Amino acid sequence: MKYLEASLPDLQRPDDISNDVVYLSACYEEKLNGKSKAIELLRSTLGRPEISSAPMDQAIRLEARFRCRISSLLCGVSPPQPIEAQDEVVKAAELLGRFEIVGHPYEKLIPYMITRCRGKIALVHAANSDSKEADELLRESEIEVLEYCSRLKDIKTPSNAYNNRKIGLLSLLGQVYMAQAARGQPKVKKHYNFCRHYSGDLSTWALRALHELAECLREKGRYHDMEVLLKVLTSNSDIAEHQGYRSFELGANGTGKVARRNGYL
Known part of the structure; x- marks a missing residue:
């Protein structure tokens, strides 16, 4: 994990950055109080020029993936933040509507992630x-x-x-x-x-x-x-x-x- 953290600033390809960040966020999530660090990493990556300046379809897919991941993490922090989580899901759903049908795996992955996030948000509301x-x-x-x-x-x-x-x-x-x-x-x-x-x-x-x-x-x-x-x-x-x-x-x-x-x- 230390190698991935050290190499992350030097990565240039958007997909490499995305895969690295998603993996690191999962590692952080498993640690005590690590969800906040994972959220911070994902949000900071959204602002990286390699992501924002990627071809439009690719940038949309990556942003939607990150926002779904952030939403899921917001449901798991203490205390949970379902309103903020819902905001992220809304943004991801809006991005999904801009996908061009090109057969990319994310066209199936993002709707699944959105459905999962909405379910988690509902469970958080029900618990509280x-x-x-x-x-x-x-x-x-x-x-x-x-x-x-x-x-x-x-x-x-x-x-x-x-x-x-x-x-x-x-x-x-x-x-x-x-x-x-x-x-x-x-x-x-x-x-x-x-x-x-x-x-x-x-x-x-x-x-x-x-x-x-x-x-x-x-x-x-x-x-x-x-x-x-x-x-x-x-x-x-x-x-x-x-x-x-x-x-x-x-x-x-x-x-x-x-x-x-x-x-x-």
Whole structure:
């Protein structure tokens, strides 16, 4: 890491700078109080002439990537800064609208990052507010994730990148469901009927399970296990809904989807 830090000022190619900065920001994030340093690095890089003077499409892609990364980090600082995080997402979404369709991987990566950021922002609001707005943000995130998963499902030969995105989205979807249930919304409680037999709070237990499985997936590349876990979470008689509801289905191709029930979804 010290080598990357030392070499960063001398890098000239925008993509080299971007990859170096994103990697360093991830390293900083893992350290105690490192998120603020990561945010500072990303913001300072946005002002580098190598980035701002790059060809327009490239500059737009890199800025959108950085702003999504900053937004994600702002959700994780203490205390979280969801308003500032939302500002960064709005800017990234505006940049996304200026992409020319050239088949660049970022055309798929940035929408995924934006969806993830919006979900994280919704979770931060839900954790810190009992307002109706927080409920609406969770619901909007749920719909957005489901729509994105539906698009991924239609890809006949998914790459590892697509599989990894699907895992990330399913994990986020699980967190959104847990947050909805934990907030005690009558409609959600009726719909998912989460029981709290695990140290008093299913959401904590479920999120821990999701985290442990994510570690396993990174080590072994078991791309469908996240779907299996979510199916268990929503079908186990001690946890899930009764009355004939199925909150999670697995398609023939192994892609998870939430069933539409009584017009709720």
